[in-house]
Amino acid sequence: MKQKRPLVALIAVFGMVLMYAPSVAVAVFSVNDAIYGLAWRGFTLKWYKFLFQNEYIINAAINTLILATVSTIASTILGTALAIGLYRAPWSPGLHRLFDLVINLPVVVPDIIMAVALALAFNALRMVCSIFDIGMVTLIVSHVTFQISFVTLVVKSRLESLGHDTDEAARDLYASTFFHFRRVTLPLIRPGIIAGGMLAFTLSLDDFIISFFNHGPESVTLPIYVYAAVKRGITPEIHALSTVMLVLTAIPIIIAERLTRKF
Amino acid sequence: MTDQINVALLCSGISKTFGNHRALIDVDLSVRKGEVLTILGPSGCGKTTLLRIIAGLELADAGQVFLNDEDITRYPASRRPINTVFQSYALFPHLDVFSNVAFGLQAKKTAKSKITQKVGDILSLVRMDGLEKRFPHQLSGGQKQRVALARALVNEPKLLLLDEPMSALDAHLRTKVQDELRALQKELGTTFVLVTHDQNEAKRLSNHLAVMNEGQIIQFGTTEKVFTKPDNKFVAEFLGATNLFEASRDGALYRTRYGPMDVTDKPVWDEGKILIWPERIEIHEKAKTGEPNWFSCYVRDRVFNGDGLDLLLVKDAGNDSLEKPILVKARNSFDIQSGQEVGVYFPPDYLVPLENRAQN
Amino acid sequence: MGHDGAPKIPGQGPRTVVWLGELTTYWRLRLRSLAMAGPPLLWLTLLLAVPCLLLGCLAFASRGQYGEIVFQATAVNLKRLIGYTTFGWSPAFLYIMARSLWVALVTTVLCVALAYPLTFHIATRPPKKRVYWLILLIIPFWTNVVIRAYAWLLILGPQMPPAKIAAVLGLIGDGASLYPGPLAVYLGMVSTFLPFMALPLYASVERINWEILEAAKDLYGSRYMIFMQAVLPQTKPGLYVGIIVTFVPSMAMFVVTDILGGAKTMLIGNLIQQQFAQARDWPFGAALSAALMLLTLMSLAVFRWRRRDGNGGGSSIFGGFD
Numbered sequence: 001m002k003q004k005r006p007l008v009a010l011i012a013v014f015g016m017v018l019m020y021a022p023s024v025a026v027a028v029f030s031v032n033d034a035i036y037g038l039a040w041r042g043f044t045l046k047w048y049k050f051l052f053q054n055e056y057i058i059n060a061a062i063n064t065l066i067l068a069t070v071s072t073i074a075s076t077i078l079g080t081a082l083a084i085g086l087y088r089a090p091w092s093p094g095l096h097r098l099f100d101l102v103i104n105l106p107v108v109v110p111d112i113i114m115a116v117a118l119a120l121a122f123n124a125l126r127m128v129c130s131i132f133d134i135g136m137v138t139l140i141v142s143h144v145t146f147q148i149s150f151v152t153l154v155v156k157s158r159l160e161s162l163g164h165d166t167d168e169a170a171r172d173l174y175a176s177t178f179f180h181f182r183r184v185t186l187p188l189i190r191p192g193i194i195a196g197g198m199l200a201f202t203l204s205l206d207d208f209i210i211s212f213f214n215h216g217p218e219s220v221t222l223p224i225y226v227y228a229a230v231k232r233g234i235t236p237e238i239h240a241l242s243t244v245m246l247v248l249t250a251i252p253i254i255i256a257e258r259l260t261r262k263f
Numbered sequence: 264m265t266d267q268i269n270v271a272l273l274c275s276g277i278s279k280t281f282g283n284h285r286a287l288i289d290v291d292l293s294v295r296k297g298e299v300l301t302i303l304g305p306s307g308c309g310k311t312t313l314l315r316i317i318a319g320l321e322l323a324d325a326g327q328v329f330l331n332d333e334d335i336t337r338y339p340a341s342r343r344p345i346n347t348v349f350q351s352y353a354l355f356p357h358l359d360v361f362s363n364v365a366f367g368l369q370a371k372k373t374a375k376s377k378i379t380q381k382v383g384d385i386l387s388l389v390r391m392d393g394l395e396k397r398f399p400h401q402l403s404g405g406q407k408q409r410v411a412l413a414r415a416l417v418n419e420p421k422l423l424l425l426d427e428p429m430s431a432l433d434a435h436l437r438t439k440v441q442d443e444l445r446a447l448q449k450e451l452g453t454t455f456v457l458v459t460h461d462q463n464e465a466k467r468l469s470n471h472l473a474v475m476n477e478g479q480i481i482q483f484g485t486t487e488k489v490f491t492k493p494d495n496k497f498v499a500e501f502l503g504a505t506n507l508f509e510a511s512r513d514g515a516l517y518r519t520r521y522g523p524m525d526v527t528d529k530p531v532w533d534e535g536k537i538l539i540w541p542e543r544i545e546i547h548e549k550a551k552t553g554e555p556n557w558f559s560c561y562v563r564d565r566v567f568n569g570d571g572l573d574l575l576l577v578k579d580a581g582n583d584s585l586e587k588p589i590l591v592k593a594r595n596s597f598d599i600q601s602g603q604e605v606g607v608y609f610p611p612d613y614l615v616p617l618e619n620r621a622q623n
Numbered sequence: 624m625g626h627d628g629a630p631k632i633p634g635q636g637p638r639t640v641v642w643l644g645e646l647t648t649y650w651r652l653r654l655r656s657l658a659m660a661g662p663p664l665l666w667l668t669l670l671l672a673v674p675c676l677l678l679g680c681l682a683f684a685s686r687g688q689y690g691e692i693v694f695q696a697t698a699v700n701l702k703r704l705i706g707y708t709t710f711g712w713s714p715a716f717l718y719i720m721a722r723s724l725w726v727a728l729v730t731t732v733l734c735v736a737l738a739y740p741l742t743f744h745i746a747t748r749p750p751k752k753r754v755y756w757l758i759l760l761i762i763p764f765w766t767n768v769v770i771r772a773y774a775w776l777l778i779l780g781p782q783m784p785p786a787k788i789a790a791v792l793g794l795i796g797d798g799a800s801l802y803p804g805p806l807a808v809y810l811g812m813v814s815t816f817l818p819f820m821a822l823p824l825y826a827s828v829e830r831i832n833w834e835i836l837e838a839a840k841d842l843y844g845s846r847y848m849i850f851m852q853a854v855l856p857q858t859k860p861g862l863y864v865g866i867i868v869t870f871v872p873s874m875a876m877f878v879v880t881d882i883l884g885g886a887k888t889m890l891i892g893n894l895i896q897q898q899f900a901q902a903r904d905w906p907f908g909a910a911l912s913a914a915l916m917l918l919t920l921m922s923l924a925v926f927r928w929r930r931r932d933g934n935g936g937g938s939s940i941f942g943g944f945d
Contacts, residue, residue, distance in 0.1 A: 007740075008740045008743055008744055009740075009744055011737060011740035011741070011744075012740045012741040012743070012744035012745070014737070015737040015738070015740070015741040015817055015821070016741070016759060018737070018810070018813060018814045018817060019760075019763040019814050019817050019818060020759075020763065021774070021775075021778055021814065022766075022770065022771040022772075022774030022775055022778070022814060023763070023766060023770075023771070023774065025774050025775075025777045025778045026770065026774045026777065029777055078662065078663035078666065079663065081659045081660060081662070081663055082659070082660045082663040082664060084659055084660075085655070085656045085657070085658070085659030085660025085661070086656060086660045086664075088643070088656070089652050089653055089655070089656030089660075090642065090649050090652055090653070091653070091656070099664065102664065102667050102668060102671075102672050103667065105667070105671050105672060105675070106671065108919070108923065109675065109916065109919070110871065110872060110874070110875030110892075110915060110916075110919055111872075111875070112875050112877055112892050112895055112896070112912075112915075113675070113678070113875070113895075113912045113915060113916055114671065116678065116895065116899060116908060116909070116912050117671060117674035117675045117677075117678050117912075118670065118671070118674065119899065120674045120677055120678060120681065120905075120909075121669070121670050121671075121673070121674040121677075124674075124677070141670065142670075144666070145666065145667065145670045145671055146671075148663050148666065148667060149667070152663075164643055167643040167644050168643060168644035169644075170644065171643075171644030171645055172644065177645060180645075202765055206765060206767055206768075208767065208768060208769050208878060209877055209878065213899065222767075223767050223769045223770075226767070226769045226770060226773065227769045227878070227882075230769070230773045230776070230882055234773065234776070238773075239777075242770040242773075242774070245766075245767060245770060246766055246770065249762065249765045249766055249767075250762045253758060253761050253762055253765065254758060257754065257757075257758055
């Protein structure tokens with residue numbers, strides 16, 4: 001069946017071009033020696049130099065990383081606890097459906113609505129406790145909120161693929177509840193926990209709209225910075241920044257693919 | 264009453280219901296130390312449920328379980344000195360062979376040096392030494408079974424439970440593995456309780472047999488007794504006896520469709536069913552006319568079964584006869600052809616009347 | 624072995640069970656479950672479920688003079704949704720809703736049209752090359768939407784070839800750029816969502832039984848029939864997932880239309896953002912969010928219903944994808 005269909009190949013390549021045109025354009029202009037305008041003026045790396053000297057950008061980058069790391073750790077722990085606690089317990093099917101509904105909210109609800117709802121929540125909570133003033137805390141809390149669901153779903157699917165045989169075997173072999181959890185359950189769901197954590201991390205790095213609604217002036221993330229720059233007036237440093245972000249996204253994917261290929 | 268001192272396992276009045284389905288109805292069972300008991304029955308008869316109740320993986324609705332006179336009914340599985348070999352072996356996929364086998368010892372906080380020694384010993388016994396670092400997905404079916412056995416036996420349990428141990432193995436391996444299992448049990452002296460639906464397995468492995476159907480034990484006794492003298496039609500047919508026929512008393516003999524028969528083990532009833540095993544039927548060139556237990560038959564079919572001939576005999580040679588043929592396993596190298604007429608002798612000693620017990 | 628009055632299991636309550644090999648009671652299991660799952664569940668409820676409900680309630684409040692919220696039940700926002708502002712009825716908002724649906728629909732259709740050839744092409748590559756194509760497909764999936772949107776500003780700028788060609792053809796004025804406008808928006812949307820459509824679709828296309836296509840070619844001959852009879856049924860699962868993860872977020876898109884579009888291409892997402900930023904009309908924003916949520920649920924219901932004749936719908940949108 002492997003005919004060479006030129007039309008199909010053409011459209012396929014066009015699709016790829018469409019997906020990569022933005023990235024390529026940004027990369028090209030990041031090395032263009034021109035401040036304004038889009039005419040080609042020569043190759044230069046100075047925008048990258050300026051990039052690494054820009055305090056605001058470095059700040060935003062640090063914020064983004066701290067945000068992603070802290071929220072991933074928190075959400076992975078909470079999400080795993082949620083998955084294990086919920087799906088290994090005898091709740092009635094009605095309750096299960098309710099739990100599923102709450103857990104699936106971030107998957108179903110458009111992120112702008114989630115952003116708004118979180119902003120509303122923080123507004124209300126601010127009256128109770130001032131830690132909820134807009135800032136890193138609200139950012140982290142808002143990210144953890146949607147990350148929990150994704151981690152839970154990934155760990156849940158891993159849990160469900162395990163049979164009950166090994167649990168009964170462990171008990172038959174004198175395991176206490178703690179021993180069984182530590183030596184059987186946890187190791188077996190570890191791949192799910194790691195996958196969930198990685199998913200949470202990338203979702204946090206990639207997020208714009210939720211951060212946009214729930215950040216403070218001191219807690220700007222890279223996507224927010226880029227957006228503000230677009231509104232304010234784009235400088236070539238932004239192109240350099242975007243290119244760096246693109247490359248940093250691509251590298252883990254390639255590494256991950258290399259790793260999984262070994263198996 | 265059975266010899267109480269020697270009883271390893273005693274189940275008394277076990278009942279279990281799942282929703283609408285009564286899986287076990289007032290079941291009693293006893294197993295002596297060092298014995299191999301097989302619980303035989305079709306799927307859904309409750310044998311696996313009974314096994315799981317003994318293991319502690321299910322809770323009976325009523326009844327008690329005693330192990331060496333200790334009431335373990337309310338003990339969790341992790342407290343019972345009983346180990347199970349699961350049908351799927353349930354090996355821990357993330358642990359290698361050594362860690363799998365050592366699991367129970369580690370759970371009981373045994374000293375490391377002791378663990379190494381015990382695991383090494385048991386692996387040698389099941390001939391898996393050298394394979395300690397392998398993981399379950401790298402093992403063959405037979406190897407997995409041996410690891411599952413080792414994992415259970417290393418804990419020196421008072422009772423070993425096996426759930427359909429041969430079902431996951433290739434057919435040609437089964438006999439060999441059955442013999443190995445038998446040898447292992449003899450060497451260790453552990454009490455075994457097996458559950459299976461394969462009557463050949465029951466024959467080779469066990470010295471006691473309990474036949475179950477629909478939640479109840481239909482017959483219990485030594486393997487030899489149950490096989491040679493099945494109580495009723497269900498047990499007989501489940502054990503592979505196909506030669507059942509009706510008989511009614513006629514003076515000192517019994518009238519059957521094959522002619523008058525003399526039966527050594529006189530039935531208590533006047534009308535009922537009689538069974539004879541295929542291996543016990545004698546084939547001769549000609550029937551001794553007029554004598555009881557002798558009659559003529561036509562050979563409808565003959566099949567070489569590896570050991571000898573399987574013959575299907577019918578009285579009525581017609582092609583469209585609906586008569587149920589007699590199955591004979593003939594070991595003599597007779598030159599018997601299809602369609603041939605032969606003389607058949609049912610030795611009175613081997614005629615087994617079914618339901619031959621006074622109603623109580 | 625008396626079984627005349629065999630005692631029930633002594634000393635244990637009637638609620639004791641064996642659960643996964645452990646002897647315990649349902650209540651102890653549930654308590655343990657709550658200990659583990661309680662905090663995260665509480666978190667999700669307090670920070671997401673309850674605020675969403677509050678958002679629904681907020682839709683019935685109104686904006687005070689200085690931008691504060693007046694907590695009095697009123698249907699003023701509902702009326703505005705249908706188009707009744709203080710200046711009489713205008714269809715502006717209904718246009719925005721319709722436009723959001725339309726843009727989502729067009730984006731989805733375009734993505735489907737591009738995704739099929741793309742995934743087919745990848746699926747017919749030799750296995751070694753296929754991996755590279757897949758990596759190429761995954762990378763844009765994780766690229767930030769802000770970057771991808773603003774990059775089109777570069778490509779469609781006045782001095783770049785596309786705008787120059789359009790000016791020569793008289794489609795736009797001299798020295799104008801191709802943004803803001805529908806073309807820019809659709810380019811941005813499709814380039815953003817194509818990976819979302821292609822990846823799930825590829826999962827199905829990879830599993831196609833090519834022999835069925837051969838058979839269809841023999842039977843029908845026309846490309847259309849081959850597609851409808853052989854390709855479509857086999858790729859339904861992936862197609863549905865792709866459609867859902869393209870259509871639903873497209874409706875609620877904010878960034879692409881904000882950067883590449885103007886007042887004429889405003890979508891619900893932009894309007895919502897406006898209420899929470901410039902207009903400071905949280906109640907109306909809440910009402911808009913409720914409307915968007917309704918549209919989302921209706922779309923999901925439609926897709927669920929259409930999917931039911933394929934396979935039993937899974938609850939997770941990620942079914943088989945991650």
